[in-house]
Amino acid sequence: MNKATNLPITGVYCAATTPVDANGKVRLDLFAEHCKLLLQEGAHGIALLGTTGEANNYSGAERRALLEAAIESGVNGNQLLPGTSACSVPETVELTRHAVENGARACVLLPPFYYKGVSDEGIYRFYANVINQVNDARLKVILYHIPQVTQISLSHDLIRRLIKEFPNTIIGIKDSAGDIKHMESLVNTFDNFSVFAGADPLLKPILEAGGAGCITATSNLRSDALRTVFDNWSDPNAKDIVENAQEHINAWRELTNSYVQLPTVKAMVAHSRGNLDWLNARPPLVSLTEAECKIIWKKMDELSA
Amino acid sequence: MNKATNLPITGVYCAATTPVDANGKVRLDLFAEHCKLLLQEGAHGIALLGTTGEANNYSGAERRALLEAAIESGVNGNQLLPGTSACSVPETVELTRHAVENGARACVLLPPFYYKGVSDEGIYRFYANVINQVNDARLKVILYHIPQVTQISLSHDLIRRLIKEFPNTIIGIKDSAGDIKHMESLVNTFDNFSVFAGADPLLKPILEAGGAGCITATSNLRSDALRTVFDNWSDPNAKDIVENAQEHINAWRELTNSYVQLPTVKAMVAHSRGNLDWLNARPPLVSLTEAECKIIWKKMDELSA
Numbered sequence: 071m072n073k074a075t076n077l078p079i080t081g082v083y084c085a086a087t088t089p090v091d092a093n094g095k096v097r098l099d100l101f102a103e104h105c106k107l108l109l110q111e112g113a114h115g116i117a118l119l120g121t122t123g124e125a126n127n128y129s130g131a132e133r134r135a136l137l138e139a140a141i142e143s144g145v146n147g148n149q150l151l152p153g154t155s156a157c158s159v160p161e162t163v164e165l166t167r168h169a170v171e172n173g174a175r176a177c178v179l180l181p182p183f184y185y186k187g188v189s190d191e192g193i194y195r196f197y198a199n200v201i202n203q204v205n206d207a208r209l210k211v212i213l214y215h216i217p218q219v220t221q222i223s224l225s226h227d228l229i230r231r232l233i234k235e236f237p238n239t240i241i242g243i244k245d246s247a248g249d250i251k252h253m254e255s256l257v258n259t260f261d262n263f264s265v266f267a268g269a270d271p272l273l274k275p276i277l278e279a280g281g282a283g284c285i286t287a288t289s290n291l292r293s294d295a296l297r298t299v300f301d302n303w304s305d306p307n308a309k310d311i312v313e314n315a316q317e318h319i320n321a322w323r324e325l326t327n328s329y330v331q332l333p334t335v336k337a338m339v340a341h342s343r344g345n346l347d348w349l350n351a352r353p354p355l356v357s358l359t360e361a362e363c364k365i366i367w368k369k370m371d372e373l374s375a
Numbered sequence: 376m377n378k379a380t381n382l383p384i385t386g387v388y389c390a391a392t393t394p395v396d397a398n399g400k401v402r403l404d405l406f407a408e409h410c411k412l413l414l415q416e417g418a419h420g421i422a423l424l425g426t427t428g429e430a431n432n433y434s435g436a437e438r439r440a441l442l443e444a445a446i447e448s449g450v451n452g453n454q455l456l457p458g459t460s461a462c463s464v465p466e467t468v469e470l471t472r473h474a475v476e477n478g479a480r481a482c483v484l485l486p487p488f489y490y491k492g493v494s495d496e497g498i499y500r501f502y503a504n505v506i507n508q509v510n511d512a513r514l515k516v517i518l519y520h521i522p523q524v525t526q527i528s529l530s531h532d533l534i535r536r537l538i539k540e541f542p543n544t545i546i547g548i549k550d551s552a553g554d555i556k557h558m559e560s561l562v563n564t565f566d567n568f569s570v571f572a573g574a575d576p577l578l579k580p581i582l583e584a585g586g587a588g589c590i591t592a593t594s595n596l597r598s599d600a601l602r603t604v605f606d607n608w609s610d611p612n613a614k615d616i617v618e619n620a621q622e623h624i625n626a627w628r629e630l631t632n633s634y635v636q637l638p639t640v641k642a643m644v645a646h647s648r649g650n651l652d653w654l655n656a657r658p659p660l661v662s663l664t665e666a667e668c669k670i671i672w673k674k675m676d677e678l679s680a
Contacts, residue, residue: 094504126462126487127462127463129463129466131465158432158434159399160433160436160437161435181659182431183488184432184488184524185637186523188635189635192659192660193658195658199658332490352463352464353500354486354487354493354494354498354500356496
């Protein structure tokens with residue numbers, strides 16, 4: 071029932087959002103501070119530069135600087151799961167190698183996402199090229215399945231082939247498709263493979279199914295509650311505590327969907343961290359209006375009361 | 376009827392494919408040679424690093440090197456329409472500025488394509504940020520509408536706003552959606568705005584509708600026939616010549632769709648240029664098999680006979 075103890079990696083990881091100032095310049099200091107606070111609040115680590123982290127809105131140089139800023143501020147490399155994919159193999163190799171050399175626990179790798187309708191063979195070659203060119207035994211890869219954004223699906227056949235070819239490298243998957251049945255199928259098909267839910271409401275369900283934990287957006291706000299679920303879900307005496315925590319998470323998650331999710335998460339972090347620079351987003355994302363912020367912030371205050 | 380004479384830019388532009396060797400290394404020499412031959416064969420210019428050119432499979436450094444290789448081989452900058460978009464504003468600015476500084480006639484700019492369901496406001500900000508940050512009066516932009524790949528549509532409202540804000544910069548659009556009605560609507564809505572068909576069979580129709588010409592894949596193989604259509608479409612005495620040329624183009628275009636289009640175009644260029652390095656593609660694209668090549672090459676020989 072509980073496979074979790076045997077998994078390569080488990081925990082609550084925050085898909086940290088990335089702050090920029092009003093001119094769009096990355097706020098490295100604010101980002102590093104956020105990472106440290108998230109760890110204090112209960113996150114096991116930071117999955118920086120994912121979809122919530124707007125990875126693809128930043129240059130390679132900015133992405134490397136963000137990872138370095140987190141580490142320089144005192145976050146341990148083994149607490150970091152950076153997203154290091156770009157559309158091209160050489161840029162993905164460069165970002166991935168940099169993350170490995172900085173001690174990242176694992177890299178979360180999107181498939182290339184420009185071309186649609188590509189074959190499993192083509193996606194396989196992308197991952198195989200990246201792993202072979204990084205050529206470092208320290209590299210651990212968490213695949214990133216988010217077909218509603220990439221329009222590229224990571225099939226069971228593809229995952230099986232990657233695990234077979236790179237058994238010491240491919241350690242898990244972030245499944246952001248939002249379908250618990252798909253996650254359960256991954257858990258049941260692949261041994262010694264960490265399946266992370268990409269949606270906060272699925273933390274308890276994925277743990278019950280033998281999954282590894284979560285990599286989610288709402289952890290920018292409620293890492294504490296997510297950690298409560300993670301630490302107590304299997305304790306029969308903590309049933310109420312776990313259910314209350316999961317319900318609390320779900321309410322916060324629902325709030326992040328009030329408007330376009332990413333700028334809404336940023337507006338919420340602006341309120342919880344007390345710094346309006348968190349409001350800013352890079353194009354093609356657009357910050358919430360002042361009126362929208364007021365509505366969200368009021369609801370946050372009500373949820374916190 | 377014929378608006379073409381008043382348009383900012385017109386012609387037959389080749390969406391040149393990009394050669395790599397068996398190890399995936401860019402063949403700059405082969406690319407430059409191909410560009411020069413395309414101009415001899417009839418193309419007015421080269422729209423390098425588009426979808427057919429696999430732009431997003433290459434790093435920024437590789438993309439800059441390809442542009443420089445074409446210029447160093449003797450192609451004039453004003454014959455080049457490079458694709459210079461990346462998902463992020465800073466990388467797009469870097470590539471676009473480089474192209475402008477190398478004298479490119481115009482840059483073909485995809486919208487950012489990672490996030491889906493983004494607002495016109497967000498896409499507008501992407502383009503506006505890029506144009507303002509490049510901050511060079513020499514910059515001319517051709518918008519790139521290819522929603523079946525990007526999943527992002529460039530609406531008339533967005534185009535209107537961009538033209539209004541940047542009247543000396545936004546000079547046209549490459550419409551690769553394949554719908555002549557949409558292209559006609561663009562021609563009829565926007566004055567002094569060059570509408571290029573992204574599909575070879577639509578060259579004659581778009582010219583008849585008052586469009587600017589084409590930026591297409593089949594021109595890697597049949598720039599001569601495309602040029603015949605472009606030069607003669609409005610001459611009542613050349614009706615048969617034009618129709619035969621367009622039918623010939625259509626037959627070649629149909630052949631490029633025998634398998635996945637981009638690797639098929641590469642296999643066909645390998646045959647027409649007599650160099651098997653053209654077969655190679657970067658992941659997630661996969662080269663045609665030997666058996667597939669034999670079938671395609673036989674059909675090419677038949678079409679050429």
